[in-house]
Amino acid sequence: MIDEFAKDYLHRQLRHNRETMLWKLDGLSEYDIRRPLTTTGTNLLGLVKHLALTEARYFGLVFGRPFPEAMPAWDDLDARGTDMWATADETRADVVDRYQRVWAHADATINALQIDAPGHVPWWPRPDVMLFNILAHLVNETSRHAGHADILREQLDGSTGTTAEYAPERRDWSARRATIEQAARAAADGGSPR
Template structure:
């Protein structure tokens, strides 16, 4: 009983996080979804491309159910990092559609196998796993990148949230300036307090 509940619970959370990732691209220009927004080049469309590779391997190769399309491999030094950004030849539609096809493949694996079904992750120190381990791992990875996407999107247009229905209402510049000033004041006060405690 608990096994079925756990599998459904994790699977539903994974579905929600996938949708959140794609929602972060909605309404943005081609440039904004592709451009590097951190020092290391993190970008929104690259996150989608990366998660496609991640899911396709974990719910595919690990359980001997390979995804039928060719994707970059992270164990090939020549292709390392290629999954984290989109070339000028790759379209938004192509990358998003592939991600959705990966979902279908992953969902078929999750549905077909019991939660304790064994698999092998040769690149892990402890390669023997079960579907449960992989569900938790991929949900964690997807959630982590959804948080990245949330921050990247906030940098672009101040919108936050995990889905359109939960989007944080936008405020004007004066609201955010006052909000940030309040946080800055608290940070400086905390430093001053810690310095006073250290010197006493």
């Protein structure tokens, strides 16, 4: 009973995190979803592309159920990092549709297997795993990137939250930011005056 509860809970959280990732693209231009917003080039569409490849590998190869579309091998050094950005020829629809096809494939794997079904992750130091490990890993991975996406989206237009339903109203944060900046400067100078 606890096994089914754990599997359902983790799967539900993964589905929520996936939707959050796609919501972060809503209403933005092609340029804004693709442009590098960090020193390393992190961008919203690239995060979605990366998660598609990640889920395809973990819910496919790890359990002997390969995703039916071509993707770079996990150890292909020439392809490293290419999953973190979309080329000019890859449309938003291409990337999103692929991510959703991966969801269907991953969901089929999750639904078909028991929580303790064995898998093998050759790139992990302890490669023998169970579906539980992979579900927990992908919930964590997707949550981590949803956090990145939240910050990137906030930089672009001030939007925050996990879904439109729960997004706080946009407001002018300049006063709060100024207060925080003042506190940071005071701390750097040895503390705030009392």
